[in-house]
Amino acid sequence: MVRIIDRRFDSKRKSAVNRQRFLRRFKKQIRRAVNDAIGERSIRDLDNGEDVSIPAHDLSEPHFQHGSGGIWEQVFSGNDQFMSGDKIKRPSGGGGGGGGGGRASNEGEGEDDFVFHLSREEFLDIFFDDLALPNLIRTQLARITDFKSQRAGFTSDGSPANINIVRSMRGALGRRLALGAPFQARLRELQKELAEAVESWGDEHERVIALREEITRLRTKIEAIPFIDSFDLRFNNRIRVPKPTTQAVMFCVMDVSGSMDEQKKATAKRFFMLLYLFLTRSYEHIEVVFIRHHTIAKEVDEDEFFHSRESGGTVVSSALNLMHDIIADRYAGGAWNIYGAQASDGDNWDNDSPICRELLSTRILPWCQYFAYIEITPGEPQNLWREYEKLLGSHANFAMQNIEEPAQIYPVFRELFKKSLA
Amino acid sequence: MSRPAQKRVTLPETSEWSFEAIDQYHQEIARVAGAFGLDTYPVQVELITSEQMMDAYASVGMPVNYHHWSFGKHFLATEKGYRRGQMGLAYEIVINSNPCIAYLMEENTLTMQALVIAHAAYGHNSFFKGNYLFQTWTNADAIIDYLLFARNFITQCEERYGEEEVELLLDSCHALMNLGVDRYRRPQKLSLAKEKMRQQEREEYLQSQINELWRTLPQMDIRQDRVPDRKFPLEPEENLLYFIEKHAPLLEPWQREVVRIVRKIAQYFFPQRQTQVMNEGWATFWHYTILNQLYDEGLLADSFMLEFLQSHTNVVYQPAYNERWYNGINPYALGFAMWRDIKRICEQPTDEDVRWFPEIAGSNWLETFDFAMRNFKDESFIAQFLSPTVIRDFKLFAVLDDDRQDKLKVTAIHDDIGYRRIREIMSEQYNLGSREPNIQVWNVDLRGDRSITLRYQPYQLRPLGDSADQVMKHFARLWGFTVRLEGFNEIGEIELLQETRIEKRRGADH
Numbered sequence: 002m003v004r005i006i007d008r009r010f011d012s013k014r015k016s017a018v019n020r021q022r023f024l025r026r027f028k029k030q031i032r033r034a035v036n037d038a039i040g041e042r043s044i045r046d047l048d049n050g051e052d053v054s055i056p057a058h059d060l061s062e063p064h065f066q067h068g069s070g071g072i073w074e075q076v077f078s079g080n081d082q083f084m085s086g087d088k089i090k091r092p093s094g095g096g097g098g099g100g101g102g103g104r105a106s107n108e109g110e111g112e113d114d115f116v117f118h119l120s121r122e123e124f125l126d127i128f129f130d131d132l133a134l135p136n137l138i139r140t141q142l143a144r145i146t147d148f149k150s151q152r153a154g155f156t157s158d159g160s161p162a163n164i165n166i167v168r169s170m171r172g173a174l175g176r177r178l179a180l181g182a183p184f185q186a187r188l189r190e191l192q193k194e195l196a197e198a199v200e201s202w203g204d205e206h207e208r209v210i211a212l213r214e215e216i217t218r219l220r221t222k223i224e225a226i227p228f229i230d231s232f233d234l235r236f237n238n239r240i241r242v243p244k245p246t247t248q249a250v251m252f253c254v255m256d257v258s259g260s261m262d263e264q265k266k267a268t269a270k271r272f273f274m275l276l277y278l279f280l281t282r283s284y285e286h287i288e289v290v291f292i293r294h295h296t297i298a299k300e301v302d303e304d305e306f307f308h309s310r311e312s313g314g315t316v317v318s319s320a321l322n323l324m325h326d327i328i329a330d331r332y333a334g335g336a337w338n339i340y341g342a343q344a345s346d347g348d349n350w351d352n353d354s355p356i357c358r359e360l361l362s363t364r365i366l367p368w369c370q371y372f373a374y375i376e377i378t379p380g381e382p383q384n385l386w387r388e389y390e391k392l393l394g395s396h397a398n399f400a401m402q403n404i405e406e407p408a409q410i411y412p413v414f415r416e417l418f419k420k421s422l423a
Numbered sequence: 424m425s426r427p428a429q430k431r432v433t434l435p436e437t438s439e440w441s442f443e444a445i446d447q448y449h450q451e452i453a454r455v456a457g458a459f460g461l462d463t464y465p466v467q468v469e470l471i472t473s474e475q476m477m478d479a480y481a482s483v484g485m486p487v488n489y490h491h492w493s494f495g496k497h498f499l500a501t502e503k504g505y506r507r508g509q510m511g512l513a514y515e516i517v518i519n520s521n522p523c524i525a526y527l528m529e530e531n532t533l534t535m536q537a538l539v540i541a542h543a544a545y546g547h548n549s550f551f552k553g554n555y556l557f558q559t560w561t562n563a564d565a566i567i568d569y570l571l572f573a574r575n576f577i578t579q580c581e582e583r584y585g586e587e588e589v590e591l592l593l594d595s596c597h598a599l600m601n602l603g604v605d606r607y608r609r610p611q612k613l614s615l616a617k618e619k620m621r622q623q624e625r626e627e628y629l630q631s632q633i634n635e636l637w638r639t640l641p642q643m644d645i646r647q648d649r650v651p652d653r654k655f656p657l658e659p660e661e662n663l664l665y666f667i668e669k670h671a672p673l674l675e676p677w678q679r680e681v682v683r684i685v686r687k688i689a690q691y692f693f694p695q696r697q698t699q700v701m702n703e704g705w706a707t708f709w710h711y712t713i714l715n716q717l718y719d720e721g722l723l724a725d726s727f728m729l730e731f732l733q734s735h736t737n738v739v740y741q742p743a744y745n746e747r748w749y750n751g752i753n754p755y756a757l758g759f760a761m762w763r764d765i766k767r768i769c770e771q772p773t774d775e776d777v778r779w780f781p782e783i784a785g786s787n788w789l790e791t792f793d794f795a796m797r798n799f800k801d802e803s804f805i806a807q808f809l810s811p812t813v814i815r816d817f818k819l820f821a822v823l824d825d826d827r828q829d830k831l832k833v834t835a836i837h838d839d840i841g842y843r844r845i846r847e848i849m850s851e852q853y854n855l856g857s858r859e860p861n862i863q864v865w866n867v868d869l870r871g872d873r874s875i876t877l878r879y880q881p882y883q884l885r886p887l888g889d890s891a892d893q894v895m896k897h898f899a900r901l902w903g904f905t906v907r908l909e910g911f912n913e914i915g916e917i918e919l920l921q922e923t924r925i926e927k928r929r930g931a932d933h
Contacts, residue, residue, distance in 0.1 A: 003450075003453070004465075004467045004522070005445060005449075006468070007442075007470050008470060008475065009470055009529055016478040016481065019491065019492065019498060020499065021495070022491060023496050024495075026590070061890065062493055062597060063598050063893035064894060065599075065859070065860045065862055065890075065894050066859075066890060067859075067885040068885065068887055068889060069826075070826045070885060071826060071882075071883050071885030072826070072883035072884055072885070073824040074823045074824070074848050074883075075822060075824070076820070076845055076848050076849045077744035077819070077820055077822060078752060078819055079741070079743020079746070079749075079818050083820050083836055085820075085835050085840070086832070086833065088830040088831070089831040090830060091824070091831055115496070115500070117499040118503070
């Protein structure tokens, strides 16, 4: 007697441990790949996995092997033209190992990059690593929006598991009654007639026999009505309702004057991405408005926002004015939660900074849920920073941070996370 | 030709499998296998998902194994190939254990399940049980238990000494795995109970021995009496991992145990690497023969046979050297052809066969099969049984690639003067001893800097591959002191190929 064991249900994802080991081991390379990926992604497109490729050389498992060279005498199959003693030109590209045959191709495989798919969780994990997010926040951000499954009456189609028996049977009964009613009425009449007929003419009279036949016919008709039919079936209907959320708009304001180099822009991008990611956890629908500015501000699309470069001076207030105009124009009326994120190297035209503070304080912050400012500069805070500092005490929805690298971004959002994720 | 009258009910012919159907098929297959005299371990069939299959595949085909990133890497590679449909999964994995475990993948059709049962659970199984290499080198009763022990031990080490530490150690051991086997010495058998009992003892004993060996207290008077450069080891040691386990000066006891585990597992797989053609050919021959027998008895539906033959022909396809798919000789094809040919020689020998194989021509094929299966490995099997017929069928030819010559030379083809030469080369091609570099421990500088010298004996003037310096680093990590690799050059002189120095004693830095 053979033993047949069904192992399909035990130890699912046994390979997960080895996978984690692999990811940890090559963290450096994987992180580099993820950073490249982030550079290419839209800030709205963080919720997907990523195909990551690592140079195969980095993860080779070395063994003592024969290299090419020396003498190889090997057997091949399918001779179609050779006689013994024939001389053949050495095939090119075989690295001198033309005779290496199978060996050469085994090793040849190692030349390509090793490509594999990083799941969404793993991708985010590495993204968060860079940003030095606390663990609790990581899990909260990585969580997919919850849906609530709720009853929504009954439907006429669905999976067998969801059949509502009471409803279905009730429907079937109703249908049988409705379809059978004319026959039933007639049947009752006939039975009454039959009783009278038997009484007056006796059992054998032809009228009695005719009545009996008709009764049988009617009974068959009634019985022929299906007990249950496919259109009687009713299924419990459950629908997934997203937990109540509202809409938000996020303003990305960035200085694109000459002093903002690619490095600084990359840091700014992380900052915007993180805010966006946070907002997606709280809001169903998010719009993003990109405003870039040097001496004049302009609303642009994302691509232009990050990738085109301009030079010239800096007038931050132009951007804040534009932001205010857009709010007034499109997002007024209380239906929108407004978030602002501003990134700059802080180098503003001197006389403009007080204006910025004024603008922010009177025309923007009152509308905003939260406004975060990062100054990406390695040195001393600039004039804009000093002006903005004055806002900190009076406005709880304003945060600012001077940063040099992505790991320092998180403190900007600390208040925000604390408030909303608690 | 009419098929024999149907005595039995035919076997189910749906493509969906069910437990009952598998059981029915198994019963019939077992009956026929028994009638052919296949002696097997009891069979245990396990159904698994494709993911589990990939997982087993990645962990060198074992159901239990310790954790290591390289298995994760193989898993990712396999998974990617499978998802994109670039490759089908191996449709069978079979574990050389008692009972013999054969894995069936849930995605497969009933036909494929029957094929795998015949192939793995009876073909491979009987080979595992009968072949002399498996009998001497592996212990089917203990392997699963031993792997379990190994995994638990390594997990404990990870908890105690940190994952990274263990991982680095395993990396180094894996790099030397191919040279961690005894080729010539007969091994002791594995037994879990003994292993466990002796493990503790061994740890303590070994440590004391090694301390003795490396005693640093000067003993002037004794030393002067000795011959100044006595060689150690006295005889060169071929099993590098064994030497490290026993003699590496700085390893902790647990590290020695890990080295031992990797060595034991390498040893366990050693027979499989030496019997690829024989083993796969044997299993393929038997699934083919058993299923055909069932068909002749009228138990199998035509649809079953068509599906079976389709995948069978895929398995035994041998592309020609100039086709895109060519990747060396297909062991399934060669093995299958050879076993079939042996049967033919036994049953219907030609004059040529009688000349070439006087001892088996016309003999009872089942007895000849049994003899051949038990007493050979690829190298000797080919040297003994590769017949002119098979050489002609495969149109085999030999090419000499000497890097001192401009051109390649065809040295033999499938003709009268070439048969023997081709057979020789083919046999050599499957000789692990010449396929893998011959590197042995030559000497340890006991009195001096404790450096170790390895010697590479080139085969056919083949140099070592580029990865050698990486492997040397791994060796040095295990040894803890300088490692040198010497080799013979073309005129037979010794020259230094590599030297990997270790500056700091590993024992001192943590």
